[in-house]
Amino acid sequence: MNEEKKSLNFLEQIIEEDLANGLPKEKLRFRFPPEPNGYLHIGHAASICLNFGLGLKYNAPVNLRFDDTNPAKEEQEYVDAIKHDINWLGFKWDKELYSSNYFQQLYDWAVLLIKEGKAYVDNQTSEEMAIQKGAPTEVGTNSPNRDRSIEENLDLFLQMKNGELAEGSHVLRAKIDMKHVNMHMRDPIMYRILKKEHHRTGKNWCIYPMYDWTHGESDYIEQISHSICTLEFKSHRDLYDWYLDQVCDPAKLRPKQREFARRNLSYTVMSKRKLLQLVEEGIVTGWDDPRMPTISGLRRRGYTPTSIRNFSDTAGISKRDNVTDVALLEYCIKDDLNKTAPRVMAVLNPVKIVITNYPEGKEEFLEANYNDYEEGFGSRSVPFSREIYIEKEDFREEANKKFFRLKLGKEVRLKNAYIIKAESCLKDENGEVTEIYCTYDVDSKSGSGTEASKRKVKGTLHWVSIKHAIKTEVRIYDRLFTDEAPDGHKDIDFKEFINPNSLQIIEAFVEPSLKSASVLDRFQFQRLGYFCVDKDTTKSNLVFNRTVPLRDKWTKK
Numbered sequence: 001m002n003e004e005k006k007s008l009n010f011l012e013q014i015i016e017e018d019l020a021n022g023l024p025k026e027k028l029r030f031r032f033p034p035e036p037n038g039y040l041h042i043g044h045a046a047s048i049c050l051n052f053g054l055g056l057k058y059n060a061p062v063n064l065r066f067d068d069t070n071p072a073k074e075e076q077e078y079v080d081a082i083k084h085d086i087n088w089l090g091f092k093w094d095k096e097l098y099s100s101n102y103f104q105q106l107y108d109w110a111v112l113l114i115k116e117g118k119a120y121v122d123n124q125t126s127e128e129m130a131i132q133k134g135a136p137t138e139v140g141t142n143s144p145n146r147d148r149s150i151e152e153n154l155d156l157f158l159q160m161k162n163g164e165l166a167e168g169s170h171v172l173r174a175k176i177d178m179k180h181v182n183m184h185m186r187d188p189i190m191y192r193i194l195k196k197e198h199h200r201t202g203k204n205w206c207i208y209p210m211y212d213w214t215h216g217e218s219d220y221i222e223q224i225s226h227s228i229c230t231l232e233f234k235s236h237r238d239l240y241d242w243y244l245d246q247v248c249d250p251a252k253l254r255p256k257q258r259e260f261a262r263r264n265l266s267y268t269v270m271s272k273r274k275l276l277q278l279v280e281e282g283i284v285t286g287w288d289d290p291r292m293p294t295i296s297g298l299r300r301r302g303y304t305p306t307s308i309r310n311f312s313d314t315a316g317i318s319k320r321d322n323v324t325d326v327a328l329l330e331y332c333i334k335d336d337l338n339k340t341a342p343r344v345m346a347v348l349n350p351v352k353i354v355i356t357n358y359p360e361g362k363e364e365f366l367e368a369n370y371n372d373y374e375e376g377f378g379s380r381s382v383p384f385s386r387e388i389y390i391e392k393e394d395f396r397e398e399a400n401k402k403f404f405r406l407k408l409g410k411e412v413r414l415k416n417a418y419i420i421k422a423e424s425c426l427k428d429e430n431g432e433v434t435e436i437y438c439t440y441d442v443d444s445k446s447g448s449g450t451e452a453s454k455r456k457v458k459g460t461l462h463w464v465s466i467k468h469a470i471k472t473e474v475r476i477y478d479r480l481f482t483d484e485a486p487d488g489h490k491d492i493d494f495k496e497f498i499n500p501n502s503l504q505i506i507e508a509f510v511e512p513s514l515k516s517a518s519v520l521d522r523f524q525f526q527r528l529g530y531f532c533v534d535k536d537t538t539k540s541n542l543v544f545n546r547t548v549p550l551r552d553k554w555t556k557k
Contacts, residue, residue: 028060028225035067036078038272039287039294040085046263049312052091061094071196085295089305099214106209114153121156123170140178140186163206167193184239216240219255227255230262261318266326267479268293269487291480302532302547307333337530342370345462346510346525350389357439358386368416380513383468404459412459419444462526469509472542476504
């Protein structure tokens with residue numbers, strides 16, 4: 001029992017304590033409340049996995065609630081993308097809800113606060129209000145409008161609602177305490193005028209509630225037991241509770257807000273505003289660019305739901321802000337694809353080999369497993385002929401004893417095929433090797449059972465038959481930023497750290513079995529890395545994205 005308690009994270013411990021103190025288990029309900037003003041990223045995935053994971057652990061429902069209170073930034077496109085991402089990650093919500101569902105109730109409660117002398121309309125400028133709020137070490141001063149009569153406040157608030165007042169001219173503020181040590185309690189804004197059409201309510205409203213007013217009350221309406229937020233909302237908890245104090249029925253469940261540290265990832269930015277900049281300025285091709293930390297970008301790059309869930313579980317949750325090394329995310333996708341991705345052959349930087357003693361015009365089909373180490377992957381036929389491609393870096397005219405690939409006078413095995421020996425090579429005017437002339441051991445075919453087939457040579461190379469290879473476009477993606485914390489430099493714009501080599505597009509050659517590959521199919525290109533079929537693929541042009549290389553060159557950096 002003690003061991004089990006130790007394994008619980010601090011949020012699970014809170015829930016266990018609440019259950020032990022009398023909270024009925026059937027009252028547990030969680031929620032994931034994204035604002036539909038952009039695409040979800042890997043940081044949101046941590047919150048998704050946390051909230052839906054708690055739902056699964058406690059067999060409790062989880063609501064998906066869209067915090068759609070700012071029509072200036074929110075769109076249906078983002079709503080649809082968020083739903084798709086959560087489904088793709090493998091989670092199911094109980095109810096699909098929107099803060100806009102509660103606009104009337106929130107308005108009615110705001111009127112009630114005005115009538116109780118706990119809210120007032122203020123027509124000062126935002127600059128004037130900011131000055132009067134004071135500072136953490138300095139008390140604020142009351143607005144000159146703080147003591148308006150209830151009747152005048154009700155009239156002005158109705159004018160705000162009816163669109164009779166200009167956008168930005170008036171706000172509704174809670175009347176709390178301008179001397180409170182918590183700045184959020186110094187008469188916070190509850191409503192502002194925004195004469196923008198809402199993606200769900202159209203032109204029905206021209207005043208919209210602020211996040212703090214909306215969030216806790218929505219949790220209460222939905223009877224959320226535990227409202228789990230990221231750490232920046234810890235200072236908002238006093239206000240969350242104050243607002244609940246004004247509306248809660250003692251007979252109903254009162255939500256409890258608790259906070260955990262948001263997921264920050266090295267070599268990337270997690271701010272939606274900054275991600276939007278990358279999209280709008282054309283630095284990336286869109287929200288689903290495979291270099292983006294968005295769930296849609298990771299999906300397109302070849303990441304799996306399992307890898308993202310495992311990453312979230314392995315990284316865990318914390319009470320303190322920290323940065324998770326992107327290498328952990330890369331490890332999680334390698335670990336998953338190592339178990340699930342078929343192995344195939346592709347050559348990204350080709351050089352031609354001519355096997356001089358292999359009969360001209362002859363071709364044969366060799367049986368090759370999709371995975372030599374795991375069962376259930378099946379096999380395919382790989383064509384072999386006199387002329388093949390190998391990687392340029394797999395050949396040297398001369399090399400030391402530690403080079404176990406092809407060099408003049410030495411042998412290597414071609415994967416699933418024959419042992420070949422390099423005899424000579426042809427170079428162009430720049431001294432670049434253009435062709436390598438080899439001989440093969442006719443009795444050395446893999447799996448043939450001959451003594452020659454069992455002969456051990458130190459190197460094994462991947463290859464493709466030139467006659468049968470499919471020319472393909474391969475996009476080699478790397479980290480988008482060269483700096484570990486691109487937005488952590490006070491006086492330097494994060495875009496100064498954009499990696500100019502974050503995308504290289506090359507022409508490559510793959511074995512013909514990949515001709516029937518579908519979008520998002522994932523493969524290991526043997527000895528090279530993991531690759532995924534991109535959505536830009538057409539019948540005449542196969543496009544692969546590199547998900548992650550087998551070796552991490554960034555570790556050395």
